Amino acid sequence: MTVPATEARGACRAADGRLARARRVRLTGTGRPAWSALVVLIAAIVCIPVVAVLVEALASVGDSAWPRGLGEMVVTTVALLAAVALGTTVLGVGLAWLVTAYDFPGRRWLSWLLVLPLAMPAYVLGFLVLSTFGPAGGPARAARATVGTSGFVEWLSGPLGAPVVLSLTLYPYVYLLSRAAFRGQGQVTWDAARMLGASPWRAFRQVLLPLARPAIAGGLAVVMMETLTDFATVQYFTVRTVSVGVYLTWKGSFDFASAAQLSVLVLAFAVLVLTGERILRGGARYDARGGHRPPAAPTVLTGAARWWAAAAAWSVLLLAFVLPVARLVWWAVTATAADSSSLSTGRFAMNLANSGVMAALAALACVGLALVVTHGVRVTGGRLARAAAQLTTFGYAVPGAVIGIGVLVAFAALDGWLEALGVAGGTGLVVTGSVLGILASYVVRFLAPAYQAVDASFATISPSVTNSAFSLGSSPWRVLRRVHLPLSRSGIAVALVLVAVDAVKELPLVLLLRPFGFTTLSVSVYELANENFWEQAALPALLIVALAIVPVYFLVRQVRLAEPHRQELS
Amino acid sequence: MTSEATVGRDATPDDARETHVGARTAYETNDTGAQRDPALALRTVSKSYGDTPAVCELDLAVEAGEIVALIGPSGCGKSTLLRLVAGLERPDAGEVRVGDATVAGRGAWVPPEKRRVGLVFQEHALFPHLTVGDNIRFGLAGVARAEQDARVRKVLELVHLPHTVDRYPHELSGGEQQRIALARSLAPRPEVVLLDEPFSSLDESLRARVRTDTVDALRATGTTAILVTHDQTEALTVGDRIGVMRAGVVEQLGTPAEVFERPVSRFVASFMGDADFLPVVADEHGLMSELGRVMVRTDVDAREAEVVVRPHEVALTLTLPADGGDGVARARAVVERVEYHGAFVLHTVRLPSGRTVRSWQPHSVRYPVGTEVVASIQPGLVPSLLVGDHTLPTPD
Structure with a gap:
C-alpha cells in the first residue's frame, strides 16, 4: 500500500492560529499540574517575607515616624559598603593577579589557601580584632610603653575596624572570580598585549582589568550583599547601618511598622547593589572561550621582588586566617584547661545541641524542598515550573534583616487569622520569638544553595533515564524514590552539608528571631564576645570555623575540576 | 526460526497477556470487537514548538505486530512523533x-x-x-515476584544475555546495554515499543548484529514497534513498512520495495538510496531519455518530466548496436570515475549531454576510466518518472 504524499503543509499553516491558541491555554509542558503547582507554591513561600515586608511598610506609611538618626544610618551604610568594596577589590584583584601572573615561593599552595578566610565568620574575626587591638590589647600596651601613645593601634577597634574585618573575610569572593577571569580569556589576551609590546603594568591596566570587570563586579555584588546582611559584626565596632537599625528597632520596640519600613530601606540598598552590578558588568559578557586552554606559565620573579610578593600574599593569609585560628586554639585550650567541666555540662553542650538540631532540621527542610523543586521541573518540563524554580533561589540575595522581619510579619498575620478563627492567642509565636521562625527564615535563605547542589546532580541524570522510568509504568513519586533520589545522592549529601554548615554559621537571623533564652553556638560566640569573655567564646568559634572549612573545600574542589591545568613538564 | 526465537514466541500467548495487571486498568482492550483496531494510530496530529511546526496534521496507523521504520532528515519531526506517542509531549491538535x-x-x-x-x-x-535484573523488574511493579523472575529470565533469553542478570550496566558493552534496554522495555508487554535511533551509538561492526538480534526479539514476541532511524539501509532491512518523513508529514508510507522502487516524490527518491535525474523528450511513442525509452505515454508534458534512475538500473555495455534495441540511436558515454565497494563496483559515466549517471556493476566488471561505453536502462526495469516534484503512478 503506497500512500501518496500529503499536501498537508498548507493545511498545517492554516491551522497555525488554532495551534497558537492551544499553546496559550497550556503552559506546563506535558502537564502534571500538581507538580507545577507544588513548585510554584514553594517559590511563593520563599517570596512571602519580602512581600510581607513590602505590604506591612506600605500599609503603615505615615503612621509611624522614621526612627531618629535615619540619615546618619544611610550615610554609614553607604560608607561601609564603599570601604568594604575598596578593601575587597584591592585584596581580591591584587592577590588574584599576583598568583596568576607571577611565580614566587608558595604560589601553588597560596592560590588555594587564599580562599580559606571564607571559613572565618566576620563575627569571629571581629571579636579577635577587637580584643587584640583594643586599649587593653598587647599592641596598645606595647605602644604606650614605647612611644607613649596608642591611638595609631586602637583605631582598629573603632568604627574603622568594621570594613577591615569584613574585607579580610569577604575578599575571597572577588579573588575567586577575578582569578578565573585572569586565567581564562585573560591569559590569551595578556599574551597578545605583551607580544604587541605593552609593559606588564600597561597590559594589566588597559587590557586585563577591563576584561575582568564583569567578574569583579559579580564578586563585589556578593561581598556587598553579605555586608548588607550583617548587623552583628558591625555592632562590635559601634557602626550603625540600616540593618543594625532594623534589629535595634525591633528589639527595642517590637514595632512592626517601623521595622518593616527600615527593612524596605535595606531592600532598596540590595536592589541598588544588584543594579550597580548590572551597570558595571555593562552589556559585556566576555565569553571565557579561552578558558578551555591551559594558562601560560607565570613570570618567575627573581631577587627581592620574589620575596616581596611572597610576603604580601602570605601576610594576608596569616592575618585573615592563620593568626586568628592560632589565637582561638590558644584561648580554647587555656579556657578548657581552666574549667574542663564546662565542656560536657553547662551551656556549651546545650548550645551545641541547639545548633545541631537547627542545622539538621534546616538541612532536611531545604534539601527536601530542593528535591521537590528539581524533580518537579524535571517531570513537568514546563516553563512555569522552571521560572518558579529560578524564583526559589532568590532568597539568597535578600538581606537577613528583611527576611527576619518578613517572617515575623507573616507569622503575625497568621496569628491574626488564627485568632479570627477563634484560636485564642494564635500561635503565640511572634513576640516571644520561635524556633519555627528561625527555621522558616533558614528555608528562605538557604534553599538556593541546596537547590543548586541538587540541580547539579540532576543535570547528570539523562532525561531519557527519567522518560524510561515513566514508560516502564512508574508514577512521578516512584520515579523520585527509585530513580532520581538514588542517582542524585552525592548532590543531596553536598546540599545537606552546605545548608547545615550555613545554618550553624548564621548569626543575624537567629539573633533577630530567637525565643528568649534560646542560644546556639553562633549566638554564644556573639554574646560572650560582647561581654568580653573572649576565652570562653574561642571554643564555639573554633568549632564554627572548623565546620565552615568543609563547604570551602567543596568550592575549591569544584573550581579545580572546572579549570584546565597546565601539563607539568618533567 | 532459531530455537531462541521459539522460546520467545512462547512468552506471549494471549493467556499470559491477560495476567498482566500493571496499567491495563487504564483502558480495557476489547478483543471481541468485530474489527480490530490498529495497535497504534495517529489522526491529524499536529505539534509546534513556538512558531516552528514539528509535526503537521500527521496520520499514521501501525498494525499489531508490525515494525514501522521512520526515516527522514534531522528536524523532520520523527523524534517529535515518538515523543507524542510516548506521552512526553502533548499534541496541539489531533x-x-x-x-x-x-x-x-x-x-x-x-x-x-x-x-x-x-x-x-x-x-x-x-x-x-x-542491576540488569532490577532494571528489567522496574517495569514489573504489581506483578507477583515469581512471575517477575520468570519474565526477567524470558526476556534475557530473548536477547541472549541470561548470564548478565546480576551485573550492573557499566559492566556491559554498548551492544549488551542496548539489548538489555530492549529486554527491559519488552518485559511489561507493552502495546507498542518505540525505538529512537537505538543503534546509532554502536560501532559499525556491532550494529548489524545487534540490529538482527533486536528484530528477532521483536518478531519473536510479536511486538508492534516504531523504529526511528536516519540510516536508509537500516530502515530498508528492518521495517515491514517504511515511513519517509519530511517537514512534519509522512511523505510516503509503504513497504521497503515500494519506497525504494516507487518513490512518490523527488525527495523520497533522493533520500532513500542514490538516484540520478535525467530529462526526457517526447516523441510519437512516448518519452525518451538519454538511456533509452522510459515510458509509453503521451499525456505527459516532457518539459516538466524527469526520469529517476538508480545505479542498479543502469546497464553498461562495451559493444551494442548503436540503437539500444528500441530503434533510437545513442551516442557513447565515457567512464569518468570508478569506485570499488567490494561486492560491487560503482561506475560514474558522463553522457554525451554532459550529465553523469552512476551504475553498479558486479565486482568482476571494472571498466578503466576513459572507456567508451553504452549506458542504458536494465532490460525489464521501469524507472520512475517525476513530473515536478512528484512521481507518476506507474502502471504495473
Missing part, C-alpha cells in the same frame, strides 16, 4: 490512539506511565544504580 484507547486528544490525556508504550533510547538509558 488524536493519538494506543490499542482501542485514546491516549491524547479529544480531551483525553493518559500520562506516559499509563500508556503501555515501551521506549528504547539511543543512549540506552539503563538505570546505572540497578
Whole structure:
C-alpha cells in the first residue's frame, strides 16, 4: 500500500492560529499540574517575607515616624559598603593577579589557601580584632610603653575596624572570580598585549582589568550583599547601618511598622547593589572561550621582588586566617584547661545541641524542598515550573534583616487569622520569638544553595533515564524514590552539608528571631564576645570555623575540576 | 526460526497477556470487537514548538505486530512523533490512539506511565544504580515476584544475555546495554515499543548484529514497534513498512520495495538510496531519455518530466548496436570515475549531454576510466518518472 504524499503543509499553516491558541491555554509542558503547582507554591513561600515586608511598610506609611538618626544610618551604610568594596577589590584583584601572573615561593599552595578566610565568620574575626587591638590589647600596651601613645593601634577597634574585618573575610569572593577571569580569556589576551609590546603594568591596566570587570563586579555584588546582611559584626565596632537599625528597632520596640519600613530601606540598598552590578558588568559578557586552554606559565620573579610578593600574599593569609585560628586554639585550650567541666555540662553542650538540631532540621527542610523543586521541573518540563524554580533561589540575595522581619510579619498575620478563627492567642509565636521562625527564615535563605547542589546532580541524570522510568509504568513519586533520589545522592549529601554548615554559621537571623533564652553556638560566640569573655567564646568559634572549612573545600574542589591545568613538564 | 526465537514466541500467548495487571486498568482492550483496531494510530496530529511546526496534521496507523521504520532528515519531526506517542509531549491538535484507547486528544490525556508504550533510547538509558535484573523488574511493579523472575529470565533469553542478570550496566558493552534496554522495555508487554535511533551509538561492526538480534526479539514476541532511524539501509532491512518523513508529514508510507522502487516524490527518491535525474523528450511513442525509452505515454508534458534512475538500473555495455534495441540511436558515454565497494563496483559515466549517471556493476566488471561505453536502462526495469516534484503512478 503506497500512500501518496500529503499536501498537508498548507493545511498545517492554516491551522497555525488554532495551534497558537492551544499553546496559550497550556503552559506546563506535558502537564502534571500538581507538580507545577507544588513548585510554584514553594517559590511563593520563599517570596512571602519580602512581600510581607513590602505590604506591612506600605500599609503603615505615615503612621509611624522614621526612627531618629535615619540619615546618619544611610550615610554609614553607604560608607561601609564603599570601604568594604575598596578593601575587597584591592585584596581580591591584587592577590588574584599576583598568583596568576607571577611565580614566587608558595604560589601553588597560596592560590588555594587564599580562599580559606571564607571559613572565618566576620563575627569571629571581629571579636579577635577587637580584643587584640583594643586599649587593653598587647599592641596598645606595647605602644604606650614605647612611644607613649596608642591611638595609631586602637583605631582598629573603632568604627574603622568594621570594613577591615569584613574585607579580610569577604575578599575571597572577588579573588575567586577575578582569578578565573585572569586565567581564562585573560591569559590569551595578556599574551597578545605583551607580544604587541605593552609593559606588564600597561597590559594589566588597559587590557586585563577591563576584561575582568564583569567578574569583579559579580564578586563585589556578593561581598556587598553579605555586608548588607550583617548587623552583628558591625555592632562590635559601634557602626550603625540600616540593618543594625532594623534589629535595634525591633528589639527595642517590637514595632512592626517601623521595622518593616527600615527593612524596605535595606531592600532598596540590595536592589541598588544588584543594579550597580548590572551597570558595571555593562552589556559585556566576555565569553571565557579561552578558558578551555591551559594558562601560560607565570613570570618567575627573581631577587627581592620574589620575596616581596611572597610576603604580601602570605601576610594576608596569616592575618585573615592563620593568626586568628592560632589565637582561638590558644584561648580554647587555656579556657578548657581552666574549667574542663564546662565542656560536657553547662551551656556549651546545650548550645551545641541547639545548633545541631537547627542545622539538621534546616538541612532536611531545604534539601527536601530542593528535591521537590528539581524533580518537579524535571517531570513537568514546563516553563512555569522552571521560572518558579529560578524564583526559589532568590532568597539568597535578600538581606537577613528583611527576611527576619518578613517572617515575623507573616507569622503575625497568621496569628491574626488564627485568632479570627477563634484560636485564642494564635500561635503565640511572634513576640516571644520561635524556633519555627528561625527555621522558616533558614528555608528562605538557604534553599538556593541546596537547590543548586541538587540541580547539579540532576543535570547528570539523562532525561531519557527519567522518560524510561515513566514508560516502564512508574508514577512521578516512584520515579523520585527509585530513580532520581538514588542517582542524585552525592548532590543531596553536598546540599545537606552546605545548608547545615550555613545554618550553624548564621548569626543575624537567629539573633533577630530567637525565643528568649534560646542560644546556639553562633549566638554564644556573639554574646560572650560582647561581654568580653573572649576565652570562653574561642571554643564555639573554633568549632564554627572548623565546620565552615568543609563547604570551602567543596568550592575549591569544584573550581579545580572546572579549570584546565597546565601539563607539568618533567 | 532459531530455537531462541521459539522460546520467545512462547512468552506471549494471549493467556499470559491477560495476567498482566500493571496499567491495563487504564483502558480495557476489547478483543471481541468485530474489527480490530490498529495497535497504534495517529489522526491529524499536529505539534509546534513556538512558531516552528514539528509535526503537521500527521496520520499514521501501525498494525499489531508490525515494525514501522521512520526515516527522514534531522528536524523532520520523527523524534517529535515518538515523543507524542510516548506521552512526553502533548499534541496541539489531533488524536493519538494506543490499542482501542485514546491516549491524547479529544480531551483525553493518559500520562506516559499509563500508556503501555515501551521506549528504547539511543543512549540506552539503563538505570546505572540497578542491576540488569532490577532494571528489567522496574517495569514489573504489581506483578507477583515469581512471575517477575520468570519474565526477567524470558526476556534475557530473548536477547541472549541470561548470564548478565546480576551485573550492573557499566559492566556491559554498548551492544549488551542496548539489548538489555530492549529486554527491559519488552518485559511489561507493552502495546507498542518505540525505538529512537537505538543503534546509532554502536560501532559499525556491532550494529548489524545487534540490529538482527533486536528484530528477532521483536518478531519473536510479536511486538508492534516504531523504529526511528536516519540510516536508509537500516530502515530498508528492518521495517515491514517504511515511513519517509519530511517537514512534519509522512511523505510516503509503504513497504521497503515500494519506497525504494516507487518513490512518490523527488525527495523520497533522493533520500532513500542514490538516484540520478535525467530529462526526457517526447516523441510519437512516448518519452525518451538519454538511456533509452522510459515510458509509453503521451499525456505527459516532457518539459516538466524527469526520469529517476538508480545505479542498479543502469546497464553498461562495451559493444551494442548503436540503437539500444528500441530503434533510437545513442551516442557513447565515457567512464569518468570508478569506485570499488567490494561486492560491487560503482561506475560514474558522463553522457554525451554532459550529465553523469552512476551504475553498479558486479565486482568482476571494472571498466578503466576513459572507456567508451553504452549506458542504458536494465532490460525489464521501469524507472520512475517525476513530473515536478512528484512521481507518476506507474502502471504495473
